[in-house]
Amino acid sequence: MNLTTKSLLLLAGLALAACNNPRPGMFGGGGANGFGGEGGITTGTLGDPNDPRSVAHFQQRIGDRVFFDDNSSDLTPEGRSTLSGQAAWLRANPQFAVVVEGHADERGTREYNVALGARRADTVQRFLISEGVAANRLRTVSYGKERPVEACAEPRCWNRNRRAVTVVSGGAAG
Amino acid sequence: MTRLLIAFLALWMGFGMAAQAQPLRLQITEGVIEPMPFAVPAFVPEDQGGGQYAEALSRVVAANLSGTGLFREVSPAAHIARITSFDAGVSYPDWRAVNAQALIVGSVAASGNNLTVKFRLFDVVSGQQMGQGLQFAGTVQDWRRMAHKVSDAVYSQITGEGGYFDSRVVFVAESGPRENRVKRLAIMDQDGQNIRTLTDGRALVIAPRVSPTGDKAVYTTYQTGSPRIALMDLRSGQAQLVGEIPGAMTFSPRFSPDGRALVFSAAMGGTTDLFRLDLGTGQMVRLTNSPAIATAPSFSPDGRFLTFESDRSGASQIYVMPANGGEAQRISFGQGRYSTPVWSPRGDLIAFTKSHAGRFHIGVMRSDGSEERLLTASFLDEGPTWAPNGRVIMFTREAQGGDPALYAVDISGRNLRRVPLSSSASDPAWGPLLP
Numbered sequence: 001m002n003l004t005t006k007s008l009l010l011l012a013g014l015a016l017a018a019c020n021n022p023r024p025g026m027f028g029g030g031g032a033n034g035f036g037g038e039g040g041i042t043t044g045t046l047g048d049p050n051d052p053r054s055v056a057h058f059q060q061r062i063g064d065r066v067f068f069d070d071n072s073s074d075l076t077p078e079g080r081s082t083l084s085g086q087a088a089w090l091r092a093n094p095q096f097a098v099v100v101e102g103h104a105d106e107r108g109t110r111e112y113n114v115a116l117g118a119r120r121a122d123t124v125q126r127f128l129i130s131e132g133v134a135a136n137r138l139r140t141v142s143y144g145k146e147r148p149v150e151a152c153a154e155p156r157c158w159n160r161n162r163r164a165v166t167v168v169s170g171g172a173a174g
Numbered sequence: 175m176t177r178l179l180i181a182f183l184a185l186w187m188g189f190g191m192a193a194q195a196q197p198l199r200l201q202i203t204e205g206v207i208e209p210m211p212f213a214v215p216a217f218v219p220e221d222q223g224g225g226q227y228a229e230a231l232s233r234v235v236a237a238n239l240s241g242t243g244l245f246r247e248v249s250p251a252a253h254i255a256r257i258t259s260f261d262a263g264v265s266y267p268d269w270r271a272v273n274a275q276a277l278i279v280g281s282v283a284a285s286g287n288n289l290t291v292k293f294r295l296f297d298v299v300s301g302q303q304m305g306q307g308l309q310f311a312g313t314v315q316d317w318r319r320m321a322h323k324v325s326d327a328v329y330s331q332i333t334g335e336g337g338y339f340d341s342r343v344v345f346v347a348e349s350g351p352r353e354n355r356v357k358r359l360a361i362m363d364q365d366g367q368n369i370r371t372l373t374d375g376r377a378l379v380i381a382p383r384v385s386p387t388g389d390k391a392v393y394t395t396y397q398t399g400s401p402r403i404a405l406m407d408l409r410s411g412q413a414q415l416v417g418e419i420p421g422a423m424t425f426s427p428r429f430s431p432d433g434r435a436l437v438f439s440a441a442m443g444g445t446t447d448l449f450r451l452d453l454g455t456g457q458m459v460r461l462t463n464s465p466a467i468a469t470a471p472s473f474s475p476d477g478r479f480l481t482f483e484s485d486r487s488g489a490s491q492i493y494v495m496p497a498n499g500g501e502a503q504r505i506s507f508g509q510g511r512y513s514t515p516v517w518s519p520r521g522d523l524i525a526f527t528k529s530h531a532g533r534f535h536i537g538v539m540r541s542d543g544s545e546e547r548l549l550t551a552s553f554l555d556e557g558p559t560w561a562p563n564g565r566v567i568m569f570t571r572e573a574q575g576g577d578p579a580l581y582a583v584d585i586s587g588r589n590l591r592r593v594p595l596s597s598s599a600s601d602p603a604w605g606p607l608l609p
Contacts, residue, residue, distance in 0.1 A: 071489070071511075073444075106572075109513040109527050109556045110601065111381055111426040111439070112483060112490055114394070114401060115467040118423055118441035126444070141400045142423055142441065146378055151352040153553070153575040 044169065055096075055168055058089050065165040066124060070158075071108070073119040075127060083124060086166050087131030096168040098133070100124045102142040103149075103165070105158035110144060117142030124164040198276055198297035198304060200244060200332045209246035210332070212239060213274035213298075215257045216250070217291070223284030227317050231282055231291060234321035238339045238365065239328065242566075243589030248274045260292060266301040274298050278328055287313050291320040295328050304331050318367060319608065326607070336563035338364065342605045343559075343568065344382045344391045344408075347371060348578060348598035357600075359393060361408065364561070364568075364604065366580075366594045372411055379404075381426065381557070384605035385433045391603070392416075392427040392436060401425040403438055405453070417451040417458065424449075426469045430497075431477045437461065437497075439469040448482060450498070461499035470514045473497060474521055474541070481505075481515040481524055481541070492526055494541065505543030514557050517541070518564045523585065525558035525567050536569050538585055549587040557600070562607040568593065570600040 047054025049061055058064060064086070066079035075083065090096065102121030104113035121140035129135050150157035200210050214232045219225040232250075239245040255268035260281035269277050280293040294307040308327055310320045319340055326337025347360040347369070359372040359379050373379055377397035384391055388408070395404045398415070401423040406413035417424050422442040429436060436451045448461040448468045462468040466486035473480055474497075481494045487504065490511040495502035506512040510530025517524055521541070528535045528548065534555045539546040554572040561568070565585060572578040577598040583590045593599075 106554065107529070108511075109470070109490075109529075111394075111469050112467065112485075112513050114380075114423070114425050115439060115441055115446035115469050118446060119444050119467065122441075122444035140423075143378075143396075144380075146355065146357075146380065148353055 052089075053093060058086070058093075058166075058168060062086055062089055064167070065163045067159060068120055068162040068164070070105075070162070071116070073116065073123045075123060080127065083127045083166075084131060087128050087133050090128065090133045090137070090168075091131075094134075094137075095170055096137070097170045098128070098138050099167045099169065100128075100138065100140045101147075101165045101167060102140065103147060103161060103163050104145045105161040106145045106148065106153065107158060108145065110146075113144035114142050115144075117144050120162075120164045124166065128166075198299060198332060199334065207244065209244055210275050211246050211248050211273050212276040212278065212328075213248045213250075213253060213269060213272065214239075214278040214280075215253060217280035217282045217293075218257060218260045220260070220281050220283035220290075221285065223286075224282035224289075227282045227284060227289065227291075227314075231280060231317065231321045231324070232278075234318055234365075235278060235280075235325050235328070238322065238325035241365070241589075241591065242329070243584065244333065245276075248272050260294075264296050266296075266298055269296075269298040276304075276328070276332060278324070280324060284314055287315075289314045289317055289320065291317075291324065293324045293327070295331055318363065322363070322365075335565055336607070338561035338563045338566060338604075338607060340608045341562050342384075342388065342608070343580075344372075344384050344393075344603045344605065345580060345599050346379060346382065346601040348600055349375075359391065359406070360599075361391075362595075369595070372406060372408070373413075381601050382603045383428050384408075384603050385429045386431055386606060387433055388605040388608065390429075390433070392429065394425040394427070401441075403427045403436070405436075416453070417449070419449070419458070426471065428471050428473065431473050431475055437471045437473070437480060439471075448480070448499075459499070461495075462502070468493075472516045472524075474517050475519055476521065479517075479541075481517055483513045483515060492524065492539075492543070505539070505541070506546075507543065508546055516558050516560060518560050519562060520564040523564070525560065525585075527556040527558065527569075536567060536583065538567075547587065549583050549585065550581075550590060555581075557602070559602050559604040561604055568602040568604055570602065572600075 046056040049056040062085040063082045066082050100121040102117030104116045125138050125140050148161040150160045214236050217228045217231045219228040236247045240247050252272050255265050277296040277298050283290045290311045292309045295304045297304050322340035325339040329337045341364045344361045347358045350356040356375040357379050358375040362369045377395050380394045382391050382393035391406045394401050402415050403417045403424050404413045405416045419440050422440040424440045427436045427438040439446050446467040450459045464486050468484045471480050471482040480497050483490045490513050492506040492512045492515045493502040510528050513527040515524045515526045523538045525538050533551050535548040536550045536555050536558050537548040553574040558567045558569045568582045570578050571581045578600040580593040580599045580602050
C-alpha cells in the first residue's frame with residue numbers, strides 16, 4: 001500500500017467516523033454485500049471506531065480489505081499485516097461470521113476474473129485460518145470484475161479494485 | 175412462441191435464359207473485395223394486407239445484406255424499372271443500367287394473421303434467375319424473420335456459405351452505475367431487434383450460452399449470493415440451478431454439441447477446475463485437476479475435444495484436451511494472455527480474447543494454434559461468439575471509461591460494426607439458425 005492509498009483510507013475512515021451510522025445494516029462498505037444474496041439484509045451495530053470491539057474499528061482502523069498486484073493472488077506485506085489484525089479481532093470477537101469477497105479489476109476477461117477473485121478470497125481465508133480463526137466462521141465468494149469500488153478506468157482505480165474484502169456479520173447485540 | 179411454418183415451393187420461371195455466362199458467385203476470401211451491388215425493390219403487395227409489409231421487408235433484406243460488407247445496395251431512388259408484378263419478367267437492361275449485379279424480387283400477401291412472402295433472385299449480369307425462388311408462410315408477427323430468411327437464402331445462393339440472419343443472440347443487458355451494475359439476461363434477433371429481457375435484474379447474471387437447438391440458455395447467476403449455474407428454458411423463461419457442488423462456486427457453463435451435457439468451472443480451495451455434468455442423469459465428472467485456474471471451456475463441434483483457458487503455465491493460455499479429460503495441449507504461444515477460446519461451428523478455427531501491452535484483441539487461430547490472426551484492437555474487447563455459419567464473430571467492446579456494447583466483425587477482420595442497441599450490453603452468445 002503506498003502513501004496515497006494510506007491517506008485515502010485514512011480520509012475515508014475519518015469521513016465514515018464523522019457520520020452517525022452511515023450505512024445501517026450493511027457492514028463492509030465497498031464490499032458487495034456478500035451475505036445479501038438476493039436483497040437479503042443483515043442488521044448489526046457499527047459502533048464507535050475508537051471501541052476496539054466495534055465493527056467500525058474493524059473496518060476503519062484494522063482495515064477490512066487487502067489489495068493485490070496485477071493478475072496476482074499473493075498477499076503483499078501490507079496485506080499480511082492487515083490480515084493479522086483482522087485475525088486478532090476475529091479471535092477476540094467470536095460472535096461474528098465472515099464472508100471474504102474476492103474482486104478483480106476490469107483488465108481481464110469476465111470468467112477468468114471470477115476464478116481469480118475466488119483465488120484471492122481463498123488466499124485471505126487460508127491466512128485467517130492459519131492465524132487461528134475457526135474455518136467454520138469463514139466463507140468466500142468471488143465477484144470477479146462485477147463490483148468495482150472505483151469507477152475510473154485508470155490504474156489508480158484498478159489498484160483499488162483488485163481486492164479481497166472481509167465482510168463481518170452477526171453480533172447484532174454487540 | 176409462434177412457430178414459423180415455412181413451405182418451400184419451387185416457383186417455375188417462364189422466361190429464364192439459357193445459362194451461358196458464369197453464374198453470379200461471390201467468393202469470400204481474406205483479401206479486400208469489392209462489395210457486390212444489388213437491388214431490392216419494395217416487395218410487390220399481392221393484397222391489401224400485404225401492403226404494409228412490402229417496403230419494410232425489402233428494407234430489412236437490404237440492411238442485412240449491406241451489413242455484411244459483402245454487398246452494396248443500389249439505392250431504390252436510382253432504379254429505372256419498377257417491379258409491379260412478382261411473376262412478370264425482369265428487364266435485365268434496366269438493372270444493368272444502374273449497375274446492379276443481383277436483383278431480389280419479392281411479394282407479400284397478408285390475410286388475417288397469416289403472412290406469405292415469396293422471392294426470386296436474379297443474376298443481372300448473365301440475365302438469368304438463380305435457384306428456383308422460395309416461399310415462406312407464417313404469421314404477421316414473424317415478418318422480420320421472413321425477411322431474414324429471404325436474406326439467408328440470397329446470401330447462401332451467392333456466397334455458397336450458410337446464412338446467419340434468422341438467428342438470435344442471448345446477451346446481458348446492463349444498466350445503472352458501474353459500481354452496482356444491474357445485469358439482466360436478454361435475447362434479441364441478431365440485428366439487435368425484438369429485445370426481450372429474461373431475468374428481472376435482482377440477481378447479477380453473466381456469460382450466457384445458448385443450447386445447440388436454441389431453446390435453452392445456461393448462465394452464471396448470483397441469486398444465492400455466490401456464483402451458480404442456471405439453466406433456463408427460453409420459451410417459458412423458467413430457470414433452475416444445476417451442477418451445484420457443496421463448498422464450490424460454479425460458473426462458466428457451456429453446452430455439449432448434443433445439448434445433453436454441460437461443462438463448467440468450479441472454484442474451491444483456491445483452484446478452479448472443469449467438470450462435466452450429464453443433464454439427463456445429473457452425474458458429474460471432474461475433467462481437470464490442477465492447482466491453477468481452468469475456465470472458459472468450449473467444445474469442438476464434433477464433441478470430441480474441449481478447448482479452455484488456464485494459467486497453469488503462469489499467465490492465461492489456451493489449451494485443448496479430450497472432451498472426457500486427459501492430457502491437455504497448450505496451443506497459444508504468442509505474447510500476452512489468451513482467454514475465452516471458442517471453437518467455430520465449422521471446427522477449423524478457435525476464436526479468443528488476447529490481452530497484450532495494455533490492449534485487448536479478438537482473434538482467431540487454427541485449432542492447432544497455428545495461423546493466429548488478430549481481428550480487433552481496443553481498450554477492452556472480450557468474449558467472442560460465432561455466427562451459426564462461422565463467418566462472423568460478435569463480442570463485447572468497452573471503451574476506456576465507457577459502457578459496454580456489442581460489436582461484430584467478419585473473420586477476415588473486415589466490416590467491424592456496432593450492433594445497434596439503445597442500452598449497454600455485454601456477453602453475447604449467438605444461437606443457431608432458426609428452423
